[in-house]
Amino acid sequence: MSLHSYIDIAIGVLKKETKICLALRQKHQSHANHWEFPGGKIEKGETPIQALKREFLEELAVETDNWQPLIVIPWHYEKVSVRLHVYTTDEYSSEPVGNEGQQVKWFEVFDLHQLAFPAANTGILKALQLADKYMITGSFNGKDEFLQKLSSALDSGIELCQLRAKGLASNEFSDIAEAAISLCHQKKAKxxxxxxxxxxxxxPEADGIQLASNLIYEFEKRPITKNKLLGVSTHTNEDIQQALKIDADFILLSPVKETSSHPGTAGIGWETFAQRVQSITVPVYALGGMKAGDIEMAKSQGGQGVAAISGFWPG
Incomplete structure (x- = not known):
């Protein structure tokens, strides 16, 4: 049972190709002169999507459709706790205008980090940077086969991957890491x-670090710079709290299902996954027995998507 009474707010990320529609908060509002994703309080009896359709019509004079879940963010301000139900769509009727006198503007998604937002929006910005599929590299025999498999995965649409190559000599790992970073960047993947x-x-050219859960307790604060991604693997509520303490950009939560690598170890299941995600302010990937077909389920339970080895790494 939550100790907090949340105000539920629907937030909409309106997309036009690689651009995002934002509104500037006005002088009389809290967080004045901060940019925000349009939206508003969910009224009694409304679903988040009904609230978004109403708010976008009222605020931006546009009809919208096909809203898809992105992330749910609980956030505690000094005097109020809010829960942001964030959705995204690229289906709208006309050019948005500031119906309430607010400035409305389109920004490239990768320029958003340069703008001032309310602190509660941090998780939205992170979610927009990240794909819904997070591939972890699997087995291979030699560098040539590794690159062949990686190239095939990237060509199939993988945009975010984790180089996991345990047991290699340092010179072998260096050789593969350099080649992997080069190939991923060539194909516009992180x-x-x-x-x-x-x-x-x-x-230094790598896009970030994935920390195993047994490594995160060494740190009291974020151990890498903000311009790199920090992923953290978690299994327990204690792991999750530590990941948030060290300012992880995203979290892997596992095992959701039983996995071939740990047969007989039961997964936490989707219900527990959803319960844990409710308290997490950054994107969460479901890990453990995941395949591409589980992405929709993960998103419906508040996740960013799924992470997998065998589900994405070519056999």
């Missing part, structure tokens, strides 16, 4: 290295 944070000093 790659995180699984291991200790000092890997970023060795491979």
């Amino acid at each position: 790659v995180l290295l699984n291991g200790k944070i000092d890997l970023l000093a060795e491979f």
